[in-house]
Amino acid sequence: QLQLQESGPGLVKPSETLSLTCTVSGGSISSSSYYWGWIRQPPGKGLEWIGSIYYSGSTYYNPSLKSRVTISVDTSKNQFSLKLSSVTAADTAVYYCARHPSRRAPFDPWGQGTLVTVSS
Amino acid sequence: QSVLTQPPSVSEAPRQRVTISCSGSSSNIGNNAVNWYQQLPGKAPKLLIYYDDLLPSGVSDRFSGSKSGTSASLAISGLQSEDEADYYCAAWDDSLNGYVFGTGTKVTVL
Numbered sequence: 197q198l199q200l201q202e203s204g205p206g207l208v209k210p211s212e213t214l215s216l217t218c219t220v221s222g223g224s225i226s227s228s229s230y231y232w233g234w235i236r237q238p239p240g241k242g243l244e245w246i247g248s249i250y251y252s253g254s255t256y257y258n259p260s261l262k263s264r265v266t267i268s269v270d271t272s273k274n275q276f277s278l279k280l281s282s283v284t285a286a287d288t289a290v291y292y293c294a295r296h297p298s299r300r301a302p303f304d305p306w307g308q309g310t311l312v313t314v315s316s
Numbered sequence: 317q318s319v320l321t322q323p324p325s326v327s328e329a330p331r332q333r334v335t336i337s338c339s340g341s342s343s344n345i346g347n348n349a350v351n352w353y354q355q356l357p358g359k360a361p362k363l364l365i366y367y368d369d370l371l372p373s374g375v376s377d378r379f380s381g382s383k384s385g386t387s388a389s390l391a392i393s394g395l396q397s398e399d400e401a402d403y404y405c406a407a408w409d410d411s412l413n414g415y416v417f418g419t420g421t422k423v424t425v426l
Contacts, residue, residue, distance in 0.1 A: 233415075235417075242404065242420045243404055256413070256414070257414075258412075258414050259412060259413065299408070300348060300349070300408035301366075302349075302367075305363075308359075
C-alpha cells in the first residue's frame with residue numbers, strides 16, 4: 197500500500213525559504229507515470245494546491261505561488277521536495293503531499309501533513 | 317479566493333440526507349471532472365468521489381456525486397455521526413491552468 201510522509205522544519209523565519217520533503221513508501225516514485233503534488237491548508241481555512249511534478253521531473257505550479265515555488269524529485273531516494281521562498285506569516289499552514297495519476301486527476305493518497313509555522 | 321463556491325455548513329439529523337453544492341464556471345466544472353474530498357477532524361483529506369460520480373474502493377455507497385453544467389453536488393444519505401467532517405469539491409481550471417479546491421463545507425450531524 198502506497199504511503200507518503202512529509203518531513204521538514206516546523207518553524208521557519210519570515211523571508212527565509214521553507215523546505216519540505218515527501219518520502220514515498222510501498223512503491224517506486226518512478227515506476228509508473230504518476231504526478232506528485234503539494235497542497236497546503238492554513239489553520240482553520242481551506243485547501244490550496246501548490247504545484248506538482250511528473251516522475252520525469254517536469255513541473256507545473258499554482259500561478260499565484262509560481263514565482264516562489266520549486267518542486268523537485270529524487271528518484272534514488274524515492275522522494276520529492278518543496279521549496280517556498282520569501283515566506284511570510286501567510287504561508288503558515290499544514291502542508292500535504294499526494295499522488296495523482298495525471299495533471300487533472302484527483303489526489304490519492306495523501307500524506308498525513310506537517311504543520312509549518314512562519315514566525316521570528 | 318477560491319473559484320469553486322460551497323455553502324459554509326450544512327446540518328441534518330441522523331439517518332437523513334444532505335446535499336452539498338459546488339458552483340463553478342465553464343473553465344473548471346463545466347469542462348473538467350469534479351472530485352470530492354472528505355476531511356475528518358485533525359486528519360488529512362481523503363478522496364471520496366472522483367470523475368464526477370465514481371466511488372473509490374472502500375467508500376460507502378451512501379455517498380454519491382453528480383454534475384450538471386457548471387455545478388456539482390455531493391449527497392450523503394443515511395447520515396451518521398461519523399460523517400461529521402469538512403467536504404471539499406475540486407477540479408482542474410483551464411483558465412488558471414491549475415487545480416482548484418472549493419471553499420469547503422462543514423457537515424454537522426444533529
